[in-house]
Amino acid sequence: MHPKIRTRDVFYISDGTAITCQTVGHAVLAQFPLKVNEQTFPFIENGHKVTEVIKEIERSFLATGEKPLVFFSMVVPEIKQQLLSANALFYDVLQTMVNFVAEDLQLEAKPQLQRSHSVGKDQDGYFDRIAAIEYTLSHDDGISLRGLEEADLILLGVSRSGKTPTSLYMAMQFGLRVVNYPFIAEDLAKMRLLPEFEIHRHKLFGLTIDPERLTEIRSSRLANSDYASEKQCEEELLSVESLFRREAIPYINTSSMSVEEISTRILERTGLQRRLF
Structure with missing residues (x-):
């Protein structure tokens, strides 16, 4: 019991x-x-x-x-x-x-109000973080592929694999400018990277997920659809993981990870530095 x-x-x-x-x-x-x-x-x-x-x-x-x-x-x-x-x-x-x-x-601590410290003494850092959040939002879900030279990280993966929450968490917590791009049917059919990503290969990182978990997540949004079917999820994941391996793009499985753990493991694998404010 x-x-x-x-x-x-x-x-x-x-x-x-x-x-x-x-x-x-x-x-x-x-x-x-x-x-x-x-x-x-x-x-x-x-x-x-x-x-x-x-x-x-x-x-x-x-x-x-x-x-x-x-x-x-x-x-x-x-x-x-x-x-x-x-x-x-x-x-x-x-x-x-x-x-x-x-x-x-052997030093005396001199506490400061956190909010005053963020917007006053370290004003440049505060606005850097706001800029990172704005950049990440404007590059969410493949909205724009302009300005990739400013990105710290480019996340790739199938739809609903955790790219958006991870991108926003890394922008808000670490001040990193993150692009995230979902592979669509056309990308999967061609099985190649977009030309825009070729010059930024060192910034690419992949997210994958177990088919069962992906089916569960997609079904909560579009139940009984081809998009959420186990067959569709399996095929997409097989194609994308094959691409990651062929192109030597590092990737992790997000199935049992929180967004905090996903972000930390990405930092660990890429060597990116947290920008703390």
Whole structure:
């Protein structure tokens, strides 16, 4: 008999984007047999916003009878203390590591508000990331093949193999300019790369997926269609994987990977550097 999985409310709260809180929280909670109900509150920078968040925490505590788990990152001491007055179990995602580093380096930490840091002191980096996102959106799903010389990466694969979410994640998180191109019937019939890609071979990377998983994904959009049939999916994948091998294009199978893992493995294989902001 399997033990009953417990359910807990979880809050991610930050004076910045809360992405770090979510990332750390997900990594930690994945170690436990828990089902979580998550809420995220970014840019909690003043007393009024904290008061509203505390109300949500208290509602959770009253409804469940258990203190919710709160992964948080706060810079302003007054705001942090106000948050800590709520009925919750708190986990400061940065403080422990900051203390260790400060002790090892014998330096005093000087915290800054994340959003102010992003748009002020590192303004050029902030706008570089916005430009990367705009570039990636304008080159999504083969919309445009202009300006490939500006691309950091060109993702290739059949429709619904994970190209778009991976492209956007890499643009938003790493500031990379990513083109993604879906092979269409004409490409598969000719079984060759487009001339536009030949000069940019070093930027090419392929995504593939198991036929069963591809059929499942496509069926959720167009059930009982040729596009979603197992036969069609198998034929497309065989053709594309053959092309990847023949043209020596590196590729990975995305079937059981999250977008975070797909992106990390691409960086590992290509040697591209993350641009952090």
